[in-house]
Amino acid sequence: MDIFDKCMNFTRAKEAMEQGIYPYFKPIRDNNGPRVVMDGREIIMVGSNNYLGLTKDPRVQEAAIKAIEKYGTSCSGSRFLNGTLELHEELEDRLAKFVRKEAALSFSTGYQSNLGAISTIVTKEDLILTDKTNHASIFDGIFLSAGIHMGANVKRYKHNDMDDLERILAKLDPEQSKMIITDGVFSMEGDLVNLPRLAELAKKYKARIYLDDAHGLGVEGKTGRGTQEHFNIWDQVDLVMCTFSKSFASLGGFIAGKSEVIHYIKHFSRPLIFSASIPPANIAAVLKSLEIIESEPHIVHRLQETGKKMIREFQSMGFNTGESETPIVPIIIGGDEKTFKFWLNLFQEGVYANPVISPAVPPDRALIRTSYMATHQDNDLDVVLDIFKRIGKKMDLI
Ligand SMILES: Cc1ncc(COP(=O)(O)O)c(C=O)c1O
Incomplete structure (x- = not known):
């Protein structure tokens, strides 16, 4: 062999x-x-x-070119050390406000955002409940978590089936720390999560909610703020993740939530710490796209x-x-x-x-x-x- x-x-x-x-x-x-x-x-x-068709918008292209002229083509290192620009911090502040959370943290891809956030937050003591059709990066985040923490407890519920989710939740020890992870807009079939019912269940069974809104931001809600805005459910969503490779015409992603949680992820997330940060042109493209979404x-x-x-x-x-x-x-x-x-x-x-x-x-x-x-x-x-x-x-x- x-x-x-x-x-x-x-x-x-x-x-x-x-x-x-x-x-x-x-x-x-x-x-x-x-x-x-x-x-x-x-x-x-x-x-x-x-x-939003913004990858060819002249304003977005110009912002990216200007950022290259000012900062060069790469950050040449991780956010943790030499790879943080003021632009990263400006973007994170603006994104946190956009999704109505206290703080945000950017990663070099959307994939890494899920890997980085999930593998840091979920340890062997915790339980994850995940929709069976969630994006592969969510499952890979759980696998990485299992690798780092020597195990992870995962239960998969039927696609967007809140009765199945409740069936699982009802059997758990009420004191078990747990998080429900779901896509906002499911990436292959374009259906929306039943967030109202999911939020009710999370409250009843004391679970946190993690929302991957890769296909929701810039797409759903009156002002493009995504699945939270579509359903007008904000505070109950503990963590929101999104990518920059779709509506934001760039590459990268972010996670947003309570400042203590983001601070913790920032200091323990391996996909953040051991990988170079988003290049200047890509951050500038997201900032300009965000400005366009907000104003138009x-x-x-x-x-x-x-x-x-x-x-x-x-x-x-x-x-x-x-x-x-x-x-x-x-x-x-x-x-x-x-x-x-x-x-x-x-x-x-x-x-x-x-x-x-x-x-x-x-x-x-x-x-x-x-x-x-x-x-x-x-x-x-x-x-x-x-x-x-x-x-x-x-x-x-x-
Ligand atoms: C739901 C969802 N989450 C995460 C990702 C990963 O994002 P990226 O491709 O920007 O790394 C994708 C991309 O296809 C996605 O559809």
Whole structure:
């Protein structure tokens, strides 16, 4: 046996490539937001998380360029030592206010934010209750926690099923320290957590709430403050996490909550302490995006309206869009092969969306994940709808 045997024996992806149906790692040559160039052709992009379309906003680009001119291209170290700029602190103060928490702490990716916060807060003595379909970075945060603290107690409840969550909570020792972790907007199917009921249960059973709002901030709520704002539930959410790689047009992420909790994470989080901080251009891009979100809520409203329109139109054609109420609109197909075929047809017709199969979704729920930007033009959206309709009919899905 050789340690690389598994690599030599991995042929599935190569077979798909040979058949011309491999949909992953497709390089983009030009990127104008809603339209990109791939395989030498202009393609309508409905598979990006650039929800507000700010990655190509000249104000955001200029802020990033200015930050490079002032601070250079890297911070060359961890926040803990030489890698903290005044810009990081300014951003954290503003983000904390934006999500109405006492303090915030930034990490170099959204993934690391979950890894860093969860693995620091959750020890062997604590219990985590997690939605089964939460993002992989939440589960990896729990794994890291188990590694660091020599074990972690985890219970997974059925997706957004508050009765199942209560069934588990009711059996626990009332004195057990515990935290419920949930996505705000579920990343694959675009449905919203039942936060009102979850908050009731957390109160009844004395559990803390950790909300991953990667797809909520800039997207949900009247002013883009996310899932908390959508439901008008703020104080009961103890920790809010978000990434900068979606609405904030950058790279990085943060966790926000009570100042003592953030202070503790700052001093014990391995993914924070042992990794370099967010580069200046990326922080400046987030700061500018935040300013735009705060001063131009109509962009957020446009995104919300686009999401609603696409759900309405897909449903009226007969597609299954699950429980989505957001600009993430899944087209649930069922089997993997059919999903890949659908994806290939879409791509050949000039539309890029994401094919999603197990384990990212349950095995019988493979889907095409579409997601929209505030900057999509109506005529592009209509072209997308027409193409979906044609392919849906051809493949007997509608
Ligand atoms: C719900 C959720 N949490 C965390 C992350 C990780 O964020 P990032 O990709 O910015 O590291 C993602 C990204 O896909 C996500 O969807």
